[in-house]
Amino acid sequence: MSPTDATKRARRKPEELRSARWFGPDDLRSFGHRSRMMQMGLDPADWEGKPIIGILNTWSEFNPCHTHFRERAEHVKRGVAQAGGLGLEIPTISIDESFTKPTSMLYRNMIAMETEETIRSHPLDGVVLMGGCDKSTPGLVMGALSAGVPFIFLPAGPMLRGHHAGKVLGSGSDAWKYWDERRAGNISDAEWSGLEGGIARSYGHCMTMGTASTMTAIAEAMGLCLPGASSIPAADAGHQRMSTQVGRRIVDMMWENLQPGDIVTEASVRNAVTVAMAMGCSTNAVVHLLAMARRAGIALTLDHLDALGRTTPVIANVRPSGTTYLMEDFFYAGGIRALMKQLGDKLDTSVTTCTGLTLGQTLEDAEVYNEDVIRPLDNPIYREGSLAVLYGNLCPAGAVIKPAACDPKYHQHQGPALVFDSYEEMKKAVDDENLAVTPDHVLVLRNAGPHGGPGFPEWGMLPIPKALIRQGHRDMLRISDARMSGTSYGACILHVAPESFIGGPLALLKTGDIIRLDLANRRLDMLVDEAELEVRRAGWAKPEPRYQRGWGHMFQQHVTQADEGCDFDYLTRDFGPAAGDPAI
Ligand code: FES
Ligand code: MG
Numbered sequence: 001m002s003p004t005d006a007t008k009r010a011r012r013k014p015e016e017l018r019s020a021r022w023f024g025p026d027d028l029r030s031f032g033h034r035s036r037m038m039q040m041g042l043d044p045a046d047w048e049g050k051p052i053i054g055i056l057n058t059w060s061e062f063n064p065c066h067t068h069f070r071e072r073a074e075h076v077k078r079g080v081a082q083a084g085g086l087g088l089e090i091p092t093i094s095i096d097e098s099f100t101k102p103t104s105m106l107y108r109n110m111i112a113m114e115t116e117e118t119i120r121s122h123p124l125d126g127v128v129l130m131g132g133c134d135k136s137t138p139g140l141v142m143g144a145l146s147a148g149v150p151f152i153f154l155p156a157g158p159m160l161r162g163h164h165a166g167k168v169l170g171s172g173s174d175a176w177k178y179w180d181e182r183r184a185g186n187i188s189d190a191e192w193s194g195l196e197g198g199i200a201r202s203y204g205h206c207m208t209m210g211t212a213s214t215m216t217a218i219a220e221a222m223g224l225c226l227p228g229a230s231s232i233p234a235a236d237a238g239h240q241r242m243s244t245q246v247g248r249r250i251v252d253m254m255w256e257n258l259q260p261g262d263i264v265t266e267a268s269v270r271n272a273v274t275v276a277m278a279m280g281c282s283t284n285a286v287v288h289l290l291a292m293a294r295r296a297g298i299a300l301t302l303d304h305l306d307a308l309g310r311t312t313p314v315i316a317n318v319r320p321s322g323t324t325y326l327m328e329d330f331f332y333a334g335g336i337r338a339l340m341k342q343l344g345d346k347l348d349t350s351v352t353t354c355t356g357l358t359l360g361q362t363l364e365d366a367e368v369y370n371e372d373v374i375r376p377l378d379n380p381i382y383r384e385g386s387l388a389v390l391y392g393n394l395c396p397a398g399a400v401i402k403p404a405a406c407d408p409k410y411h412q413h414q415g416p417a418l419v420f421d422s423y424e425e426m427k428k429a430v431d432d433e434n435l436a437v438t439p440d441h442v443l444v445l446r447n448a449g450p451h452g453g454p455g456f457p458e459w460g461m462l463p464i465p466k467a468l469i470r471q472g473h474r475d476m477l478r479i480s481d482a483r484m485s486g487t488s489y490g491a492c493i494l495h496v497a498p499e500s501f502i503g504g505p506l507a508l509l510k511t512g513d514i515i516r517l518d519l520a521n522r523r524l525d526m527l528v529d530e531a532e533l534e535v536r537r538a539g540w541a542k543p544e545p546r547y548q549r550g551w552g553h554m555f556q557q558h559v560t561q562a563d564e565g566c567d568f569d570y571l572t573r574d575f576g577p578a579a580g581d582p583a584i
């Protein structure tokens with residue numbers, strides 16, 4: 001599709017450019033702005049009458065998923081220049097998933113704040129957001145939605161399939177799987193180091209249906225990417241061409257004055273949720289979808305997600321919800337456009353995308369090339385969507401489970417709790433071969449939420465106790481107020497809200513209490529009577545906050561709970577009127 005096919009809107013005039021306020025007037029301030037552009041070797045012909053496009057780049061030498069972004073920024077710039085704009089690369093914070101401690105989630109809102117303020121404070125007419133590794137996608141999009149200039153999201157693309165000794169390896173999922181085997185004594189040192197070298201063998205984000213693949217698909221389904229962009233493997237030459245197309249398109253989009261609010265609407269958010277469910281999305285999608293939608297003024301709730309989850313089958317056969325394939329296979333099978341085509345009238349295809357075309361127009365020639373990878377609706381890999389929302393006396397504000405990724409025998413379950421107050425305590429116990437635990441036990445980790453973790457870490461796939469692994473068990477029911485990686489799997493109940501650290505009822509649970517999960521009725525309860533809970537509540541002492549200063553201090557004062565998206569209260573749309581453009 002050529003960007004020139006885009007819907008013709010009333011075109012902006014050069015003097016209406018936001019950047020013209022910085023560079024146009026004959027006054028002292030503008031003299032300063034122009035002379036500083038010239039200091040960088042630019043000539044007035046480089047910017048006069050041209051849109052200035054910020055290329056917000058999350059490249060870093062500590063972000064293996066974004067290694068190619070240094071070069072991709074040049075491809076975007078080339079496209080911007082071809083379309084008559086000036087592209088300027090602006091480095092923004094790069095929060096990677098692999099190295100950031102205590103958890104990258106502590107910093108998602110920092111990405112969002114930096115993005116919003118960078119855009120607002122600079123002479124930018126439009127922006128390209130370069131992200132992909134988990135938190136970068138929601139963070140960038142949240143910030144740009146609040147800043148309110150035309151933008152396109154440029155997804156990093158998945159890395160190539162992993163390989164070692166004839167085995168295909170999937171990011172995260174196979175690390176967990178083989179780690180359990182190593183703990184059971186089944187994997188040699190040599191094989192283990194072979195796996196280390198083979199599981200991530202090109203730039204690009206994780207290539208299972210983890211949080212990265214989920215969130216870039218969500219961005220595309222919302223209309224924020226060029227058609228098909230989120231499925232292109234990072235190392236495919238098509239990814240470079242797509243980057244140049246993004247550069248061309250953002251310039252036209254800016255002239256057309258196609259604003260984020262024209263694209264992110266109730267209907268497009270609904271589409272994004274539906275696509276996420278059909279993809280067998282990461283549980284992290286819940287928190288990020290809530291936060292992103294609310295930045296756009298759309299009051300998405302957990303109940304909306306559960307309702308769409310009940311009616312959307314999982315049709316992407318991509319691990320960990322799927323059985324066999326990875327994102328590279330998904331791309332060869334037709335990618336996200338084919339999946340959206342397959343979803344038919346479950347999507348509202350009348351919505352406008354960043355192309356200026358409707359979603360329906362961008363899907364016209366989409367086709368499924370492998371129906372085992374992208375299944376027909378009547379042959380899904382899982383009949384209901386990948387996520388379910390639970391309520392009960394353990395989680396009055398909700399909890400999340402991924403039924404598609406756990407052994408169905410745990411969908412209805414009753415068993416005694418085995419409760420841990422910290423990750424260290426839990427880790428020690430599960431490695432104890434003499435731990436008194438049965439497959440019916442329910443492992444519980446608390447103090448792992450937004451305040452308790454701190455930062456809401458991905459600890460929710462609690463390791464199966466060694467004692468059970470040796471007996472051949474590989475799944476059991478687990479509960480925490482943590483998140484889990486999108487590449488994780490198993491009968492894990494997550495995001496328990498309110499979290500235990502701030503006095504949520506999970507804090508009152510004791511080892512030996514009976515827990516009942518009733519997935520069909522979406523219930524999660526501890527079978528402890530209210531009088532006893534009242535006694536325990538009276539004896540509960542609020543722990544000291546995790547941080548006394550710095551970002552963590554601000555985070556714990558303002559972060560909302562999982563059911564509200566963990567945005568900061570003062571960044572949400574209804575907190576106060578938008579800041580508007582700065583005085584110059
Ligand atoms: Fe970057 Fe998984 S580590 S996406
Ligand atoms: Mg992840």
